[in-house]
Amino acid sequence: MAPLESLDIELSEKHIETVGKFVADIRNNKLSGSEQIAEATLTLVEKIISESNATARELCGVLRAAARRISSSLPLELVAINMIRRVLRAIRDENRASVDQFQSGEGVGESLQGLVLATPARHSIVPSTDQDLREPIRDHIAELRTELETMRSSITxxxxxxxxxxxxxxxxxxxxxxxxxxxxxxxxxxxxxxxxxxxxxxxxxxxxxxxxxxxxxxxxxxxxxxxxxxxxxxxxxxxxxxxxxxxxxxxxxxxxxxxxxxxxxxxxxxxxxxxxxxxxxxxxxxxxxxxxxxxxxxxxxxxxxxxxxxxxxxxxxxxxxxxxxxxxxxxxxxxxxxxxxxxxxxxxxxxxx
Amino acid sequence: MSSNEIPPKSRDEIKAARQAKKAAKLKVNNKTTENPQLTKEIENLNENNINSKPKVESTDEVDKSVVINPNAVDISTSREQIKADRAAKKSAKQLKKKGAADGESNVQSSVKKELKEDDSVKQNEDMTVKDVVETLKNIVSVAKEVNEITTKVSALDLGGKKQEETGKSKAELRAERRAKQEAQRAAKQAAEKKVVKPKLEAPTVNVDVPKKEEKVIKSKTLEKSKTKLQLAQRFNWFQHLYTEFDKNPLKKIPINSNLHPAIVKLGVQLSSRVVKGSNARCIALLDALNKMVRDYVLPAKTEFSRGLESHLASSLEFLWTTREPCASQINAVKFFRHHLAQLPNNVDEFDAKKTLQEEIDRYIREQIEMAGEAISIAVRNKISNGDTILTYGCSSLIEQILCEAWEAGLQFRTLVVGSRVSPDAAEMLRRLCARGLPCTYVDFTAVNYVMKTVSKVVLGAGALLANGAVVSAAGTAGVALAARARNRPVLVACHTHKFIDSLYTDAFMHNQIGDPDDLLEKSDDNSPLKDWRSNLNLTPLNLTYDVTPPCLITAVVTELAILPCTSAPVVLRFKLSEYGV
The missing domain is CATH 3.40.50.10470 (Translation initiation factor eif-2b; domain 2)
Structure with missing residues (x-):
């Protein structure tokens, strides 16, 4: 099992096209307003995920490549990248959870001292599992969607x-x-x-x-x-x-x-x-x-x-x-x-x- | 005579009336050919009528509808018509009296007045040609016909006009009233020339005029109280600053005052912001005072200084209604009064005028021109090669400083900051670019962005207060604050004639409200703010000045020295002891 970081995957032709269309939509003002862009990003991510290999390693690599591509063509478009970051976080958490099922690590954060002294689990290198993470990720994306919908009302x-x-x-x-x-x-x-x-x-x-x-x-x-x-x-x-x-x-x-x-x-x-x-x-x-x-x-x-x-x-x-x-x-x-x-x-x- | 009832056939009626008149004319002409002497007299009369006609025409349309229609017939016809017309007018008057119950009494009364005067003018003519009229008594029956029809026509026309009248704006009405007043005056003068019945005419005119003025005043006060009420709901924090922004200053100018034309001109220029900027306003005021002194005629048995003082007071009262005085103007007036009071009691009028004019010239030369040069040199010494100088808005002094420094061979870049609302910065930019200075322009919103590249900030001032605060164009304080946040030195260039002995702590104690419509986007006809007047919740606020607190200013450059701005009281005391003002 290869570690999750140090992975640079090039996007496939199909994904390049999808990302390109997303960028064009923003440039042509078809998507205006950060809320709309955030929504569209989630749709894009869903599409990419459903068309990719299921392992955490693959998913992270593809999404990061897509994010790089977006940020290089739209350096001022911060919302889309931020949304991708949040999905990435979900993938990594899912991966960690599935790894923890096999090798139950010691609990962190049980005491204040433990919280201060322990190296956070997230910072240690976590191997990628071979499980299909697509289904739990879709749940996470749905959660993000609801969060977007209730964003205005929860702030106001x-x-x-x-x-x-x-x-x-x-x-x-x-x-x-x-x-x-x-x-x-x-x-x-x-x-x-x-x-x-x-x-x-x-x-x-x-x-x-x-x-x-x-x-x-x-x-x-x-x-x-x-x-x-x-x-x-x-x-x-x-x-x-x-x-x-x-x-x-x-x-x-x-x-x-x-x-x-x-x-x-x-x-x-x-x-x-x-x-x-x-x-x-x-x-x-x-x-x-x-x-x-x-x-x-x-x-x-x-x-x-x-x-x-x-x-x-x-x-x-x-x-x-x-x-x-x-x-x-x-x-x-x-x-x-x-x-x-x-x-x-x-x-x-x-x-x- | 409610105009609503008039069906479209009214045009036919008018046509019929005209035909009837023509018939009358023909008849008269037939008669007159029988009597050549008479025709001559009638021609003379007609000329008189033509001469008097333009005066009538200069009045408003309402009058035309009543008066000129018959008059047009008059010109080519005889005495008979005149008589008929008079009868027509009388009947029209009666009709009007009946309808006078509604709210348009104002307009109607003025129409009445007009008619009376016309009558009085014509009465004069009547007296001279009574015999002529008598010889034509046999056409009375025709005249009666015409009479009837003309009443109809005039009634119809008046009805139509009245409808228009109600749709007219206040401004138009006011303009019409003025036109009427002028016409009345002209008519009065014409009447006085003909010494036939001066005594009878005079009272009718004199009685009418005050009545009308009363009405005008009443309506004005009504309007005012209405807008005041709206303002009370709208402006809570800056109500004390608010005077209805008047776009047409000419209305305020009293017609028959004894103000000097130069003062009136300056008043217009001030209120329309043609003359702006505290130096320009000060020079323009002194120039106007100079002309006023030159042309002042001392009334008999009056001391020169007292007579001029009262004249000055009324002039200034008018000027300050057009725009609030700025510090430089207040100081200039103080200086002028000081020298006026110092004149000896038995001074010769010519000598006194000469001294005052010399003093005014000296003030402009010493306090503004030479001081400006001294400040320019002082600031130039603070600019070094490769600097970027930031300035805000438009200031004649800053322009002078930068241009002279550029011509002295210093290499620097000027960064002009302006706000969207005022065109000052664009004007400054135009002047600097014309001299070949390399310039950068940014909007106020970009101040922070450019501040990193700026090496010095040089600002103009409208006034420097005794606590060291600077009153200047709105936005100056923001620029000074941004400069202070990045530790850039802020120099304020200010003549000492703008130092003033008052204390404001914030921009609301003393300010002026600019035209709120300036806030609207000019390129956009459908600006979302365009109906702000009808929306009580929406207030565009366009402040003219703001107050920069002394802690944001590094130094004030005056002609005396470069000072910390807390030294303002020292300068004020020095000036008091040195110049007495």
Whole structure:
């Protein structure tokens, strides 16, 4: 029995085609929104698994190869890779369980001392079994699907704990999740300040929908955030990715919002569904170096000179000390605890795909 | 005369009326050929009528419908028609009186006034040609016919017009009212020239005008209280800042005030944001004051400084309604008043004007131009080759500094940050690019992204407060904060004439609300915010200024020295002892 890691399988022609179609769908905006992409990823994984050999070794190899392929063609698409990581974790757990059936290892974590001293079983090399793991994996994927479906409601149901009556809440940019999060507060007479992000139209549309649902909404430009921040009780934002150390990747401009909140010591609540957990430790936005079209910043006709350069970054990097609280679908957690959450949902071996 | 009842056949009726009039005309012409002398007189009269006609036409459409229709007939016909018309108008008036119970009394009364005046003008003419009219008594029967038909026509037209009237916006109505007032004034003057019945006319006009004004005022206050009520529901935290943003400043300008034209012009420029930026506003104010002083005529038995002071007070009162004064303007006025008060009691008018004008010129030269040069040199010494200088928005001083540094041979890159809402940064960029400076533009949202590459941040200021806080365009504080987070030095370039002795702790104590419609996406006609006025839950807020706390600013560059911004009180005290302001 060969160990599970150190395995690099090339994808078969058939799988390359399936993955290629998935990538094309995302590129052509047939799949838009992270929830849809997460769902589609699960469907893709199911398809790949049903067409592969059944051993854990084979499955892991194929999925990792698919993930590599996706991330090389869509480096900014984090959700799909994260979902594959979660399936990989399930495969590894199933494999370990089936191995443990044969050779019952000593129990870990029975006492606090044991928890601290013992080398975690996961970190030891586990041999691959020859059992057919496809059926239990399908169950796991179904579980993940239900988790996706209930994600919104489980996050928005926590709004009651965090939003009090007569509070002024500030949010940045457009986000369906934040909109849901703020909506049930209407009976509490809350006021919402929407700071428009780079997607101005969507921010305005969100503000309008919120106001139609009875919330008192004030729309401001992102440059006014500092001026308004002194009157705000809480900042609620959705993040693009929550990273290992508790840092956050958000839409461009998020940093100046959280910085202002930090200046005024206003709590920042970051909404992060589990599929947004990224097991990386980035420290600089330039690492993600992604610029969008400068057209949204300045019309071409306004550029009077050829010496003019116009930059429009897509993402902003927010250090962990700006965030007070993460709200995931498993409940709240503070930034310093994110690493633990990551090791619960992913296998450390899959941090690097 | 409810207009709803009028069936489509009304057009036929009008046609019939016109035909009847034509018939009347023909008859008159037949008569007049019998009497050549009479025709001459009538022609003269007709000329008079034509001359007086444009005045009537300059009034609104409602009047036209009543007055001009008959007039058009007048021009080519005789006295007879005039008489007939007058009768027609009277009957129209009576009809109106009946219908005056509804809410359009305002419009109707103005129409009435118009008619009265027309009558009065024509009465003058009547007096001179009474004999002519008498000779044509035999056509009275025809006139009666015409009379009947014209009443019908005018009633119909009026009905139609009234419907339109109700659909008109307030602005249009207001414009019409003004047009009417002007027409009335013109009519009055015309009437006074003809000294036939001045005493009788005068009261009718004078009585009417105040009535109308009362009504206008009433409706205005009603509107105001309505919007106030809405505002109270809407703006809770910044209600004290809110004045209804008026896109048409011309409406506010009093027509018959004794304001100097330069002041009125400046008022328009300020409220339409043609003149903006605290230096430009200060220079424009001083320039207007200069012109005002030059053209000031001292009333008899008045001390120069007192007379000018009261004139200045009324001018400033008007100016500050167009836009709140900024620190530089407040200081400039303080300076002007200081020198006005120092004039001796028995000063000669010419000397006084000369001293004041010289002082104004000196202030512009010393406090703005020379100070700007001194600041430019001081900042230039802080820029080194290879730097990247970040600046926010548009500031004339920063532009001067950067351009002069570039022309002095320094090699640096300028990074202009702007917000989507205000066009200032684009303007700054245009000016810098025109001078050949290498520039980068980013939106405010990208400040953190570019801050790593920045070596110095140079910001302009609208005012520097006694606690060291900087009042500047909204977004400046955010830029300063981002710079502080990455430990980049933040220099604020600020003339000492913008230092002011007030203390704000946040941007809500003192601010101005910009046009909320600026927040809407310009490229998108169907912006989701476009109906914010009808949605009480939705408020676009466009703040003009924000307050940067002193802890975010490394230093303030003034013409005196490079200071920590907590030294602002020192500068204020120094200026008090040095210049007395």
């Amino acid at each position: 149901s926590q709004a009651r704990e965090h939003v009090r009556a007569d509070e002024v809440l500030l949010t940045f940019g457009a986000s369906a999740l934040v909109e849901r999060f703020l909506r049930p507060t209407q009976n509490r007479n809350c006021k919402v300040v929407v700071a428009e992000g780079t997607d101005v139209g969507e921010s305005h549309a969100m503000a309008r929908r919120l106001s139609n649902s009875g919330v008192s909404v004030t729309v401001i430009n992102s440059s006014c955030v500092f001026a308004v921040m002194s009157r705000v009780n809480k900042v609620v934002v959705e993040v693009q990715a929550a990273m290992g150390g508790g840092a956050v990747l958000g839409d461009a401009g998020l940093h100046s919002v959280t910085l202002a909140a930090k200046y005024y010591k206003i709590p920042v609540v970051a909404l992060a569904p589990l599929y947004r957990m990224l097991p990386h430790h980035l420290y600089d936005p330039q690492n993600f170096g992604s610029l969008s079209s400068p057209l949204q910043t300045m019309e071409y006709a306004d550029c009077g000179s050829d010496s003019l350069q116009v930059l429009a970054p897509k993402f902003d990097f927010v250090p962990p000390d700006h965030i007070t609280l993460f709200i995931t679908n498993q409940g709240g957690s503070c930034p310093s605890y994110i690493y633990r959450l990551l090791s619960e949902i992913y296998d450390p071996k899959d941090y690097q795909i």
